[in-house]
Amino acid sequence: MSIFASEAESDFNPDDPTVEAIKASLTKALHQVRTRHTLPLSQMWDGIEDAEESNQMAPGYLELQ
Numbered sequence: 001m002s003i004f005a006s007e008a009e010s011d012f013n014p015d016d017p018t019v020e021a022i023k024a025s026l027t028k029a030l031h032q033v034r035t036r037h038t039l040p041l042s043q044m045w046d047g048i049e050d051a052e053e054s055n056q057m058a059p060g061y062l063e064l065q
Contacts, residue, residue: 017025032038
């Protein structure tokens with residue numbers, strides 16, 4: 001059983017990351033959690049106000065709000 005829809009069944013976007021890239025990202029994230037190389041939740045949003053004010057957010061971020 002596969003949880004991924006085939007390209008024919010989905011809205012394929014060539015800009016979307018590949019399945020391999022997603023798997024690599026998840027593997028890296030899991031390794032960071034297991035080795036406790038994570039950012040404390042209390043620090044996660046530190047500095048976000050500064051980035052937002054200087055418009056350094058990801059493209060499209062401000063339009064989505």
